[in-house]
Amino acid sequence: MNMDMQRFHATFFEESREGLEAMESGLLSLENGNRDAELINSIFRAAHSIKGGSATFGFDAVASLTHVLETLLDELRAGKRDVSGDAIDAMLASVDVLRSLLAEAEHGHVADPVAVKAVHARLTAVLSGDAAAAPVPVAQAEAAPEGWQIGFAPAPGLFMSGNDPLRILRELEHLGQLKVATRVDRLPGFEQMDPLEAYLAWDLGLIGKVPRSQVEEAFAWVVDDCELDIQPIAAAVAATPAAGVPAVDTPAAATGAPAANGEAAETSIRVSVDKIDGLINLVGELVITQAMLKQVSGVLDPAQCERLFAGLDLLERNTRDLQEAVIGVRMLPVDAVFRRFPRLVRDLSSRLGKQVRLRTIGEGTELDKGLIERIADPLVHLVRNSIDHGLEMPDVRREAGKEETGTITLAASHQGGHIVIEVSDDGRGLNRERILAKAAERGLSVPENPTDTQVWDLIFQAGFSTAEAVTDLSGRGVGMDVVRKNIQALGGEVQLESTAGKGTRVVIRLPLTLAILDGMAVSVGEETLILPLNYVLEALQPQPDDVRTLAGEGKVLRVRGEYLPLLSLNEHYNYGGQRNPDPLVVVVEGDGQKLALEVDELIGQQQVVVKNLENNYRRIHGISGATILGDGRVALIVDIGGLVRSLRLPQAA
Structure with missing residues (x-):
């Protein structure tokens, strides 16, 4: 394949993924009663x-299925048939x-040939008016082999999506005799x-006449976070997980939804993310160079260098404008x-x-693409938790005087220099006594008369779960700690x-971009x-009486009647050296708690280019990055949030 054709293929795949997202969204809207002709x-x-x-491009399997669809x-759209539930189910399956x-x-x-054949049959049955025969059971459509050979290699970040390979192996053991060979080459x-990273991989032999659908179900929540190869032992047919798994793919690099017509397409172009990242790096270097020039010019005589200073001021303004435009x-x-x-x-x-209603607010709020891709997994976990743990069954809600349909709300907004994303539900709320009982069972130390905030913090302990039963959705003890x-x-919190009986709300605060702050x-x-x-929040000169x-709590500082934990950054980071006998204090707030930081001197405000410390050195507690x-x-x-948690966690954990 020549390079030009590869470029055309990449554009086709990207636009097709966007088209499928648009189709899925439209079909869900149809299911909710929207019969607008333009939607169809x-x-x-x-x-x-x-x-x-x-x-x-000769992708005949795709063309054949989309022809029927x-x-x-x-x-x-011609009004020859009504929109039915069977038709929507078949079309969603085809997506x-x-x-x-x-x-x-x-x-x-x-792709799984059985799933492809089944969805063809469903669409054909709807077209012929025989929708009742449309869902072709996979177990009947295939003869179960003697067993399955499974290659399972989790992505390094699998744990960060709230999943546990050990649970999957245990589920497979319930299906039949399991032979396990561990690969340790990584x-x-x-x-x-x-x-926090997954290094092991496995070659698995599942012996028994087990339907393929049951094997795939065990891997349903990790299909986007692993390399998976499932082959029947009786016949070597390679396959990937069935398409019926709820889609949680990472969004494609794109400039937005596909154009509805040719006119809209002329207003945008597709640019590789690598090129944009290269521009951001260059602008970052320009910011550093501009700061260097400004620092050097500070020793010059303003009277003799008036034009130079005017040029540097203009350069600073232009650099900031360019930086904001590129970001x-x-x-x-x-x-x-x-x-x-919605899906x-x-x-x-x-x-x-x-019965669940999804409400979204602030969908147009903008966020850095790198953050968007990495926030997806935590949000998926929180929404799954809200549905599984938070919302009650319809009869329970009715008895409690609630509407049978529960509501989950996803909201996004800009607050200062942050984007705030909220996931809330109107379910049963957290059970304070059950959480405290679970903490006592696990031997976690809890302060006397803990506040609600301290009790809720226990949920973020590793492996903490109050689920009464382990399901394939939750209750595995891998969850909120990984989300945090x-x-x-x-760089977020x-x-x-x-509130008991009224629901739960999780608030996530993120920086607008990881590039510059x-x-x-x-x-x-x-x-x-x-x-x-x-x-x-503020900087001040503390008085000795404040x-x-x-005992056992360290120092506190009184600020307008409020006592705040006082932390010396010199002592915390073990800097030593010459110290200011009259230190200053900077009051900060992170994770909902204020903290007074003792410093020697305030140098001033400036824009800095964030460099990832882990890529060049290693992770350091209390440090979120570096700059030049x-x-x-x-x-x-x-890392302000890290400092706050380092003082709070010993109390709540």
């Missing part, structure tokens, strides 16, 4: 576009199968090992994540027998609020540290 036309156009492109949609067929065409992962040396290119509406949840909620609520670690890795530079010992400005020492100052020195960026 938009679904038809998406299918028609995929069919045309696949036929052009297009025929059904054409009859719907799933088309995703797997596109993956086969793009990456060579062989296992690093002990010193390089990260406890804006990487910003995508958070709807890129939100739009996957997820539909499938899970049906599976659990619950995931958010913290993005998580707060949990709950506004910070306050402070001097500590002989070092310079950067405090993210979004966390800074400082108190509490105008004089070429490296300054560390303080």
Whole structure:
């Protein structure tokens, strides 16, 4: 294949994935009662576009399926048939199968032939009016082999999505005799090992006449976080997980929804993310160079260098404008994540027998693309928790005087320099006594008369779960701790609020971008540290009478009648060296708690380019990154949330 054809293929796959997302969203809207003619036309156009492109490039399996789907949609838009539940179910199933067929065409992962045949049969049955015969059971459509040979290699970040390989192996053991061979070729040396990453892989032999659907169900929640190869022992037919799994793919690199017509397409172009990242890196270097010039010019005589100073001021303004413009290119509406949840909620609520309404607010709020891709897994886990644990069954809600249909709300908004994402439900709320009982059972120390915040913090302990039964959705003890670690890795923080009988609300705060931030530079010992400005409330000169020492609690500072934990950054980071006898204090707030930080001197506010410390050195507790100052020195960026948690967790854990 020549390079030009590869480029055309990449565009086709990207536009087809967007088309499938649009189709799925439109079909769910149809299911909810929307019968707008333009909605049906938009679904038809998406299918028609995929069919045309696949036929052009010779992807016959995709073209064949979309031809049948297009025929059904054409009859719907022409008014020749009514929109029925059977038709929507069949079309949604075809969207799933088309995703797997596109993956086969793009990456060579062989789609499940049984699932492809079944969805063809369902669509044909709907077209012929024999919808009752449409769902072809997979177990009947295939002769179960003597067993299955399974290659399972989790992605390094599998744990961060709240999944546990051991649970999957245990589920397989219930299906038949399981032979396990562990692959350790990815296992690093002990010193390089990260406890949050998955290194092991497995070659599994499942002996017994087990339907393929049951094997695939065991891997349902990890299909996007692993390399999986399932082959029948009787006949070597390679296959990937069935397309019926609820879709939680990472959003494709794109500039937005596909154009509905040719006019809209002329207003945008597709650019590789690598090119945009390269631009951001160059702008970051330009910011550092501009800071260097400004620092050097500080020793010059303003009277003799008036034009130079005017030029430097103009350069600073232009650099900031350029930086904001380039970063804006990487910003995508958070709807890129939100739009996957209607299907997820539909499938899970049906599976659990619950009635669930999904409400989204602020879908147009923009966030850095890198953050959007990495926030998806934590949100999926939180929504699954809300449906499984939070919302009651319809009869329970009715007895409690609630509407039988529960509501899950996804909301996004800008607050200061952060984006705030909320996941809330109107369910039963958290059970304070059950959480405390579970903490006592596990031997966790809890302060006397703990506040609700301290009790809710216990949920974020590793392996903590109050589920009465372990299901394939939750109750495995792998969950909220991983969610918090995931958010913290993005420089964000998580707060949990709950009211018994009324529901639970999880609030996630993230920086708008991981590339550049506004910070306050402070001097500590002989070092310079950067405090993210979004966390800074005020700076003050403490009076000796305002400082108190509490037994076992360290120092506190009284600020306008409120006592705040007082932390010396010099002592915390073990800097030593010459200290200011009259230190200053910067009051910050993170994770909903205020903290007074003792520093030697305030240098001033400045914009800094964030460099990832882990990629160049290693993870350091209490440090979120680093930057290069105008004089070429490296300054560390303080992790405010980490400092707050380091003081709070010993009390709540």
